[in-house]
Amino acid sequence: MIRLAFRNLFQNKVRLVISVGGVALALLLILSLDAIFTGVERQVTAYIEYSGADIWVSQADVRNMHMASSSLPDSVARKVKFVPGVASVSPILYLTNNVVAGDERNLAYIIGLPENTELGGPWDISSGRSLPAEGEAIINRGVAEKSGIALGDEVEILGDEFKVTGFSEGTASLVNSVAFISMKDFEEMRGSYDTISFLLVKVSDGESPEAVAARIQTQVRDVTAQTRNDFAAQERQVIKDMSTDVITIMNLIGFLIGLAVMALTVYTSTLSRRREYGMLKALGARNTDLYLTVLAQAILSVILGFLFGLALTLLLTIVIPIFGSNLVLEVSRISLLKVGSVSLVIAAISAMLPIRQIAGLDPAMVFRGR
Amino acid sequence: MTNSSSQDETLQIAHVTKRYGSGSTEVTAVHDVSLTVSPGEIILIMGPSGSGKTTLLSMLGALLKPTEGAIQLNGTIISALAENRLPDIRLKQFGFIFQDFNLLSALTALENVAIVSELAGFKSGEARRKAASLLTELGLGERLNFLPEKLSGGEKQRVAIARALINDPALILADEPTANLDSKIGHEIMRLLRRIAKEQGRSVVIVSHDQRIKDIADRVLWLEDGEFKETVTMAIDPVCGMSVEREKAVSAEWEGEIFYFCARGCRDEFLNDPQKFLLTASQESSKKI
Numbered sequence: 001m002i003r004l005a006f007r008n009l010f011q012n013k014v015r016l017v018i019s020v021g022g023v024a025l026a027l028l029l030i031l032s033l034d035a036i037f038t039g040v041e042r043q044v045t046a047y048i049e050y051s052g053a054d055i056w057v058s059q060a061d062v063r064n065m066h067m068a069s070s071s072l073p074d075s076v077a078r079k080v081k082f083v084p085g086v087a088s089v090s091p092i093l094y095l096t097n098n099v100v101a102g103d104e105r106n107l108a109y110i111i112g113l114p115e116n117t118e119l120g121g122p123w124d125i126s127s128g129r130s131l132p133a134e135g136e137a138i139i140n141r142g143v144a145e146k147s148g149i150a151l152g153d154e155v156e157i158l159g160d161e162f163k164v165t166g167f168s169e170g171t172a173s174l175v176n177s178v179a180f181i182s183m184k185d186f187e188e189m190r191g192s193y194d195t196i197s198f199l200l201v202k203v204s205d206g207e208s209p210e211a212v213a214a215r216i217q218t219q220v221r222d223v224t225a226q227t228r229n230d231f232a233a234q235e236r237q238v239i240k241d242m243s244t245d246v247i248t249i250m251n252l253i254g255f256l257i258g259l260a261v262m263a264l265t266v267y268t269s270t271l272s273r274r275r276e277y278g279m280l281k282a283l284g285a286r287n288t289d290l291y292l293t294v295l296a297q298a299i300l301s302v303i304l305g306f307l308f309g310l311a312l313t314l315l316l317t318i319v320i321p322i323f324g325s326n327l328v329l330e331v332s333r334i335s336l337l338k339v340g341s342v343s344l345v346i347a348a349i350s351a352m353l354p355i356r357q358i359a360g361l362d363p364a365m366v367f368r369g370r
Numbered sequence: 371m372t373n374s375s376s377q378d379e380t381l382q383i384a385h386v387t388k389r390y391g392s393g394s395t396e397v398t399a400v401h402d403v404s405l406t407v408s409p410g411e412i413i414l415i416m417g418p419s420g421s422g423k424t425t426l427l428s429m430l431g432a433l434l435k436p437t438e439g440a441i442q443l444n445g446t447i448i449s450a451l452a453e454n455r456l457p458d459i460r461l462k463q464f465g466f467i468f469q470d471f472n473l474l475s476a477l478t479a480l481e482n483v484a485i486v487s488e489l490a491g492f493k494s495g496e497a498r499r500k501a502a503s504l505l506t507e508l509g510l511g512e513r514l515n516f517l518p519e520k521l522s523g524g525e526k527q528r529v530a531i532a533r534a535l536i537n538d539p540a541l542i543l544a545d546e547p548t549a550n551l552d553s554k555i556g557h558e559i560m561r562l563l564r565r566i567a568k569e570q571g572r573s574v575v576i577v578s579h580d581q582r583i584k585d586i587a588d589r590v591l592w593l594e595d596g597e598f599k600e601t602v603t604m605a606i607d608p609v610c611g612m613s614v615e616r617e618k619a620v621s622a623e624w625e626g627e628i629f630y631f632c633a634r635g636c637r638d639e640f641l642n643d644p645q646k647f648l649l650t651a652s653q654e655s656s657k658k659i
Contacts, residue, residue: 003494004485007476279472282433283533284461285489364433366468367424367545 022261023305112186465534585613
């Protein structure tokens, strides 16, 4: 009966293209949206992931960077340094502001770095200096290209002028980029010299970041110490929380479009073969044999739709960056699992109506075209 | 559910009635019909439109339950069986041949036949081997992988016959099997069906309007207003080969056997030298088979 389902599916090419194409586009909507958000999550947490820190220490109860601020007294650095298992510490200052070049304003995480720091600086420099000196800024190359900024040009950050001395890669997302200035400039512009935003901690060889973070948490008061992975996970969660409604609505729309297309095509396909199914019933096919045929047809259609939708999404992941967009699409395993499950639900639901139709078929219809 | 006294008959219908609707809208489609079909016997049921032929055929094929009476197939009263047992009976005990061939348009000739065997529980490979063998026997060895749309009407009906035979049924039910065929092909198909019935001892019940196929039947029944009005037993004139109705034909007895003729001339010719015609009839008969 699987062969029959397969042949039925491929016999009418127009119907096949409509059903597979329709489902593919609906699943593309879900897949690409997931891929966009996965890409955004990856981009947003890129600074945390590439900071070189094993542990992030922040103000008590501050668990992420995005849309949050953290303020710690600089004495925390000394206290943390004495915690067993800590190899080195490096403070950073952080604010969300704009990199302004002429009329162009680009939202950015502004990071203030101490001189010669080993943690928290740009990790991939395409040209120029790798750490900013006083009066200097390192900005994202894509943002610079978009705003027409060359090395040596000036940009405005936190209301002051900075000379761009380096371009970094991988520091821009759909939401914002990361710009690096010296800690001294940051402190002067803020007018505060004895506080830091975060403390980046490197653990000694052989120490587990989890154990050291727990030690910091118990030995240093009024701080939150998290491993890099936990801190990045918190950051991703913020993005998720902010976008859950949008994703849910778009997923629902994609699901409903896919379901409508599939239900309609499976239904019309079954309707057009009503007599054939009646004949099979007359010959002795059981209802379950026929249900399986319809279900197999629907499942085959959504599998093809899923593969086609996935191919289109993967194509988008290649094509979009070519056009210089900061948008990065990343297809995750969880997304594949989710869309795969959604596809199967679509197949199962869309087969229900035709199955009911088959259940009610009178096999005696085969005589005299009744 | 079994009756040992009826083991000699493939099919036995006893006082079968089918009514549709109730009260003032009640319609009796078949009324108190009885019929016995022996193994290898070919029954042709004829009658005007609306006479109840389709209803009767549906009941014979276990597609419809009678309101009254019993239908017994090889000793099993199928009209009393639970609904969920009927598909298996239809699959293994009946072969169906339809007016419109009713082949699955997406499957090849081979697959159309094999699928019925697969439904009966045979593995795909074995089902395909059986189907190929049957189709080759029926002259379609070169058409195994053709889709129905590429086959002629006669070829389609041969595929339908192969499909009807693949599960080795006791009874073949044919609904207007020549309606969509020209007269030559229609006759060929009917002769093929007769050959199968006689060689393999399968009973065949045909419902048709086609008067030209009367000569392949052993009995012709006339159904009108849901009742059998007339039964005609057919015989072959040994002299001219014409199919004649026994009840209306001229007859003669020779060596204890009764022979039927289309006219006196044939009878006289036969009586002058019976051996000559019996030998010829026997040769003709063996040629047909």
